[in-house]
Amino acid sequence: MIEANGVSLQYRDGTVALNNVQLKVNRGEFVYITGPSGSGKTSLLKLLMGIEYPTSGYLSVLGRQISRRYAGKIRKMRREIGPVFQEFKLIQGRTAMENVIMGMRFLDISTRDLKQDAKNALAIVGLEHKANSRVENLSWGEAQRVAIARAVARRPALILADEPTGNLDTENAVNILQLLASFKDKDTTVIVTTHATHLIDAQKDVTVVHMEKGNLTVERRGK
């Protein structure tokens, strides 16, 4: 599913975001990437989405090598990913339903299924009643749920969520993490970045990747 071998990422200004990263994630795993701000969590996610390319090392996601050379293939690879961005990246002026459908239009989903799948996804995140609300009129938490609905409606092989608990109180943060955990199955891998380590301390059957100044350590927790 994901294989990183000696991956480093250095930005143009010289900042080293990732340093010789070794990581292997299997299909159906639930992975938390934790660490303080600036530890490289978002940079790693950007690499996994093909937004950035490794400066050195080998990285493959969903069987495709992440490299500038394969930019076209990386765009296709993104169709198999359900991203939940830190700032949501919902399309303003559109309803929740339109936003969810927008992420599915270029996938192999029939016209008949588009609306139904979007409806189902909104129902899963508890926002069926807000389907026709414009996203700019939704609360922070609701907008985040729309972003999650957009990600899961695409039936992705990999869900990548960047700091989904960032601006939420503990109760809502736990709910969001539980919601994301519910999408994990034998075919779907979920990777969540969070700096709220206290929320995941007690969690079982997960892989926790601790990041610190671009280096990482992997902890696999059994059931």
Next chain:
Amino acid sequence: MRLFRNTGYFFKEAAKVLWMNKVSNFFSFLGTILVLFLFGLVVSGWKISDRFVEMLQKEAEISAYFEENTGADEAEELVNVIKTMDGVWDARFVGTEEARQRMQEILGDEAYILELFEQNPFEAFIEVRIDLSKMDTVLEQVKYLKGIAYVRDNRDILKQLQDISRVLEVLMVLMIAAVGVTTMVIISHMVRQAIYQNRDHIYTLRLLGGPNRFIGFPYLLVGMLLTLLGGCAASLSIVLLLREAYGRMGGILPFIPLPSLEDLVMWPTLAIMGFSIILGLLGSVFGISAANREKRS
């Protein structure tokens, strides 16, 4: 297939993009109508002048005068010889009496002058209708025929008319270039502006794996719709103008042989619509590629 499946979505997106900058897009639309309207006018003018020159070319003729003491049989023989020449549409004998009658018709009220002559002053000649492009060859051949004293032609006038027609053709080419460049600048600028304003939306679609053709198609439609609608409006204006002006043109300039109204209307309409489709497509493509270049730089 997915492109067809999303047709409704593409049109809705295009409408949203157009609505987003309604004031500036409205003026772009007006500009496009005006430019295409001017183009239509030039095409109409060219069509009229082309018809005029074509008619004149068909009417191009030379007059071949006989040597003294040329008999009727020899004259008829000469007419037959000239008829067989390459570049000659027709040749006919004009006798002295017919030549006098023609002059009477030309002089009208002043024809009484001819009464002052005791004898008919006009000579018989052969009226030769020719293909203007072969005038020089025909002239040379006729001039040296035995029994022909000299030849008169209206070459200078015809050459001037040909020059005018060429100038109009050059003007049309320049107009096509001006319309092309102006429309493409308007459309590509508008598309680029729309892409810039929707850059977050576009970036999100890219992150979600949207293919370039899916992301770019609504912007292509924006350019196409604007030029097509502009073309329709310009065509309608041209049709209305020509219908109104056709009768008057015939009255004011009776010597100009106008093409039929259907013909006159059809050409600028076809030219405007064809041109607007091509320009809309090219303008949008340039706009999209310019926006992509800006993004990369």
